[in-house]
Amino acid sequence: MASRIPDASLVTPAPPGALAARFLAWYDRHRRHLPWRMAPGTPSDPYRVWVSEVMLQQVRVETVARHYAPFLERWPTVEALAAAPLEEVLRGWSGLGRYARAHNLHACARLLVERHEGRLPEDEAALRALPGVGPYTAAAIRAIAFGRGDALPPVDGNVERVVARLFALGWEPGTPDTRRRAELRRFAASLAPDGRPGDHAQAIMDLGATVCVPRRPRCGACPVQDACAARALGVADTLVLGPKRAPRPKRYATAFWVSRPEDGAVLLRRRPMKGPLGGTLEPPSTEWRPRRAWRAAEAISAGALPFAADWRRLPGRVRHALSSYEVEFAVMTAADVPRALDTMDGAVWVGREHLEGEALSSLARKLVRHALAATRPRAIRHRRRA
Ligand code: SF4
Known part of the structure; x- marks a missing residue:
C-alpha cells in the first residue's frame, strides 16, 4: 500500500x-x-x-x-x-x-x-x-x-x-x-x-x-x-524522497597517454561496438579491478599496451562515478613513442583539434583533460622547479 x-x-x-x-x-x-x-x-x-x-x-x-x-x-x-x-x-x-x-x-x-x-x-x-x-x-x-x-x-x-x-x-x-x-x-x-x-x-x-x-x-x-x-505539515524540506543509494564499489585502472611527437596527435582506442560505451574512443587502458592501479609492465603483459617504453606516472588521479562503479585511474605517459603503433587493435591517431568532436565518453574526456593539463609544458616546468 x-x-x-x-x-x-x-x-x-x-x-x-x-x-x-x-x-x-x-x-x-x-x-x-x-x-x-x-x-x-x-x-x-x-x-x-x-x-x-x-x-x-x-x-x-x-x-x-x-x-x-x-x-x-x-x-x-x-x-x-x-x-x-x-x-x-x-x-x-x-x-x-x-x-x-x-x-x-x-x-x-x-x-x-x-x-x-x-x-x-x-x-x-x-x-x-x-x-x-x-x-x-x-x-x-x-x-x-x-x-x-x-x-x-x-x-x-x-x-x-x-x-x-x-x-x-x-x-x-x-x-x-x-x-x-x-x-x-x-x-x-x-x-x-x-x-x-x-x-x-x-x-x-x-x-x-x-x-x-x-x-x-x-x-x-x-x-x-x-x-x-x-x-x-512543515516537512517539505525534510521529507525523505527515496531510498539512500548504496555506496558504489570502487574499481582501479591505469590509462596510457600516448602523444605523437611530430604533430601531437593522441593515440585512442575504439571500444568494441557491443558492450559498455560501445564504439566510443578512449585512451588505451587496463581492465578495471578491485585493487590499486596496474604497473606499466603488468599492463603490457596483459595486452593493454602494445609497446614497452619508459613510462612515468602523471601526478594526480582521475575519478569517475558510473551507475554501477566508482572508478579511479592512474595515468601514465611515455616520451619515447615507437612509430609502429598502428598494429594496435582498434587504435586511431586523433589530432588534438578534433578531440572535441569525437565520440569520447565523459570518462574518456576526463582522462584527456587530466593528461593535457598534466603534460602542458608549463606544468612540467613547474614540477621540475618544485
Ligand atoms: S513547492 Fe513542492 S513542497 Fe512546496 S508547496 Fe509546491 S509542491 Fe509542495
Missing part, C-alpha cells in the same frame, strides 16, 4: 481537477522555453519529442539544450537518422554521454523505417517494443507527441518529488524501488487533467525543476501550495 506519512491524512487535498487546472495555468505563464518544446496546446513532432526524451535521460537540461539543435539539423527525420552510419551518430552524440542511448536511437530509427514506415507508433505496447524505449519514454511520447492521456503519465525525478511532497508520501526503509515508483505513478495519475496531457506532464516536470527543487523548495511561488500536504 502507498504510504502517506503520519498526519498526512489530516490534510485535505484539493480536488484533482482543480489542481490540474492550476498546473496548466502555471505552465502557460512560467514554463521553461526549451528548443524541443512547442507552444502550449500545440501538437509536437513525435520524432523531435523522442530524440529529446532520450537525450534527457539523466542528463542536465542545459547540456541537452546545447546538443539538441545540431543533432536535429544533421538528422532532421527518422529516415535521415536510420541512413546514417553508426559511427557518425556516435560522433554526433559526443558530449551527451551514456552512448548505449545513441546505439538504441540508431537501431530504433532503422526499425521504424523497416517496420513502421518511419513513424513512431502511438500504441504503448508497440512503443515499448522499440529498443531503448522504457515505460517513462513511452509515456512521455504518448502524452507530449500524441496527446494521449489514457494511461499512466510520464513520471521523471522532478515529477516524483512534486507528487511525493504534494501527498506527503513516505516509505518504510527497504521498500523496493519498483513498488515506490509504481505508487508514485498512481498518485501522479490521480492528478491527470481532462485535456492537454502533454502540457500537464511538462508543467509538473517544470515545477519540480524550478520551484519544487530538491533543497529548499520555493513553496511561496507554487501554484498548489495550499493543497500541499508536505507544506502543511
Whole structure:
C-alpha cells in the first residue's frame, strides 16, 4: 500500500481537477522555453519529442539544450537518422554521454523505417517494443507527441518529488524501488487533467525543476501550495524522497597517454561496438579491478599496451562515478613513442583539434583533460622547479 506519512491524512487535498487546472495555468505563464518544446496546446513532432526524451535521460537540461539543435539539423527525420552510419551518430552524440542511448536511437530509427514506415507508433505496447524505449519514454511520447492521456503519465525525478511532497508520501526503509515508483505513478495519475496531457506532464516536470527543487523548495511561488500536504505539515524540506543509494564499489585502472611527437596527435582506442560505451574512443587502458592501479609492465603483459617504453606516472588521479562503479585511474605517459603503433587493435591517431568532436565518453574526456593539463609544458616546468 502507498504510504502517506503520519498526519498526512489530516490534510485535505484539493480536488484533482482543480489542481490540474492550476498546473496548466502555471505552465502557460512560467514554463521553461526549451528548443524541443512547442507552444502550449500545440501538437509536437513525435520524432523531435523522442530524440529529446532520450537525450534527457539523466542528463542536465542545459547540456541537452546545447546538443539538441545540431543533432536535429544533421538528422532532421527518422529516415535521415536510420541512413546514417553508426559511427557518425556516435560522433554526433559526443558530449551527451551514456552512448548505449545513441546505439538504441540508431537501431530504433532503422526499425521504424523497416517496420513502421518511419513513424513512431502511438500504441504503448508497440512503443515499448522499440529498443531503448522504457515505460517513462513511452509515456512521455504518448502524452507530449500524441496527446494521449489514457494511461499512466510520464513520471521523471522532478515529477516524483512534486507528487511525493504534494501527498506527503513516505516509505518504510527497504521498500523496493519498483513498488515506490509504481505508487508514485498512481498518485501522479490521480492528478491527470481532462485535456492537454502533454502540457500537464511538462508543467509538473517544470515545477519540480524550478520551484519544487530538491533543497529548499520555493513553496511561496507554487501554484498548489495550499493543497500541499508536505507544506502543511512543515516537512517539505525534510521529507525523505527515496531510498539512500548504496555506496558504489570502487574499481582501479591505469590509462596510457600516448602523444605523437611530430604533430601531437593522441593515440585512442575504439571500444568494441557491443558492450559498455560501445564504439566510443578512449585512451588505451587496463581492465578495471578491485585493487590499486596496474604497473606499466603488468599492463603490457596483459595486452593493454602494445609497446614497452619508459613510462612515468602523471601526478594526480582521475575519478569517475558510473551507475554501477566508482572508478579511479592512474595515468601514465611515455616520451619515447615507437612509430609502429598502428598494429594496435582498434587504435586511431586523433589530432588534438578534433578531440572535441569525437565520440569520447565523459570518462574518456576526463582522462584527456587530466593528461593535457598534466603534460602542458608549463606544468612540467613547474614540477621540475618544485
Ligand atoms: S508547496 Fe512546496 S513542497 Fe509542495 S509542491 Fe509546491 S513547492 Fe513542492
